Amino acid sequence: MNIFSAVATCGFGLESVLSFELKKLGMQKVQASDGRVAFETDGAGIARANIWLRTAERVLLVLAQYPAASFDELFEGARAVPWGELIGRHDAFPVKGYTMNSQLSSVPACQSVLKKALVERLAQDHGTRFLTEKSGVTKRVQFSIVKNICTLMLDTSGDGLHKRGYRPLLHEAPIKETLAAGICDLARVFPESCVVDPFCGSGTLVIEAALRAKNMAPGLNRPFAAENYDFLGGAPVFRQAREEARAQIRSDADFVGFGSDIDPAAIETAQANAQRAGVADCVSFEKADARELAAQANDLILANPPYGERLMDDQAVGRLYTEFGKRLFKQTFKGLYMISSHPEFERLIGRKAVRRRKLYNGMLPCQLYMYF
Ligand SMILES: C[S@@+](CC[C@H](N)C(=O)[O-])C[C@H]1O[C@@H](n2cnc3c(N)ncnc32)[C@H](O)[C@@H]1O
Structure with missing residues (x-):
């Protein structure tokens, strides 16, 4: 059974509520910091987190964390991740993120360096020069560079978790x-x-x-990006988590x-x-x-x-x-x-x-x- 490091992000002020939710779901090594809570779990746990968490904005896998004060360091750290095990040869992989209090301050420049590193490693892992990004599966890569430490993450939620699917209709100034x-x-x-x-x-x-x-699990009736992630168990683990959730209503x-x-x-x-x-x-x-x-x-x-x-x-x-x-x-x-x-x-x-x-x-x- 593969254990993954993950983070669930949340609005400021809700970290302790989210930590409690994660512990109740049986997640391991739950640790809160500003706007996020880190935890460890397996593929089935990632499915349960997405379906059950009420206060999280999204659930991301943490793939690497390394010092990156220069573009070379940023590139090498990203290239060291075995991307070929996570992203298929023709999957789309947009890269987005932010930097804060760091030497590398230009988000577009960091984005482009990281994209190049991923392309190079994926081409090597899949033994091809062509990555079409046209399989229909999208794997969103997120980065943060805070105090010269880069964290690379893969989104598992797709749409933000506040989108439960019941509220296409909004009145003025709705609360999330x-x-x-x-x-x-x-x-x-x-x-x-x-x-x-x-x-x-x-x-x-x-x-x-x-x-x-x-x-009632808030994510029972909506899709998640990780339903397409075979390395996490894909659609079957989500099906099972939904069945279990229905039985608990x-x-x-x-x-x-x-x-x-x-x-x-x-x-x-x-x-x-x-x-x-x-x-x-x-x-x-x-x-x-x-x-x-x-x-x-x-x-x-x-x-x-x-x-x-x-x-x-x-x-x-x-x-x-x-x-x-x-x-x-x-x-x-x-x-x-x-x-x-x-x-x-x-x-x-x-x-x-x-x-x-x-x-x-x-x-x-x-x-x-x-x-x-
Ligand atoms: C910030 S919105 C509430 C949004 C709501 N929580 C949601 O998620 O959609 C404030 C609401 O107060 C309503 N409102 C304003 N004055 C009111 C009053 N005197 N009595 C009842 N409702 C009032 C407005 O019509 C508006 O829908």
Whole structure:
């Protein structure tokens, strides 16, 4: 059994949540650093990671890590990898990456040196001068050069893992599925939870909460690049991982999800998305003003309200937070987990959070304000 070194990438602030997910999946040597978590596993484990991880952006194999302060070092380190075992004679192999705090600072120049090294090694390994890149299989090579250390990786996910396949329809300023799943983890959504999102937009938070509560693997119904990677076991290991995941769905979960939004178009979108995600039986959506929310004692309220950046101006958002908080904090509920980039959030909503966590919504630094 071949063991591979791998990394799962994630949004800043979600590393500990992702580490926990990887340990739960039985991955070995799990180690978190900024925006990524390293681990070791076999080909079947790579399939399970892609299908099950809720907060990861993608899963990559780590092929080499070496000092590269010059183009010669960069080239030789890349040529030393046995690419012929990973990339077929006619497979496409785009090379992309970034450099940071390093002598080699031009990304296009590094890209072209690495591509040349791969072409040379692949031609040698396959005993040919012609690499057509036309087999229909694409193997994306990623590099990072940080403090003069180059890491070469092979993507196994294909599309980013936030693309679960249930959300072709978007409402304004949707939250990424992976960030929504992270918020569900931090809010401790359980199979018996009652989750309420009064600013639901496309329904992402409610849908991710339902998937988690029912133990439905988020990648069950989408394809992955590594299904074409024979050296990992290819399509059969993914088929097996999907079968195992289907058997683990908890159809007995008592979960209930409820989303509302002031915009009726959002409600239609959320309903269609829930249908596609296979959770329509336990969630419902309705047009309502969040400022009139009547909470119940068992409600776990999750929300991604407007921040005053893309939707609504600063003053209108300030009033919205204040009116929402004024009514809500007079009521009894189980917990409130609200993400916002607004620097005055706690003052406006009228209460200091019990706990806060810095998270990024795309490039935007935010806080998750937790009340429980
Ligand atoms: C940032 S978006 C939420 C996006 C959502 N999390 C998603 O994934 O699509 C904020 C939402 O708040 C809604 N909204 C604004 N004011 C509202 C109010 N007073 N009551 C309810 N919803 C409101 C907007 O229509 C918008 O859909």
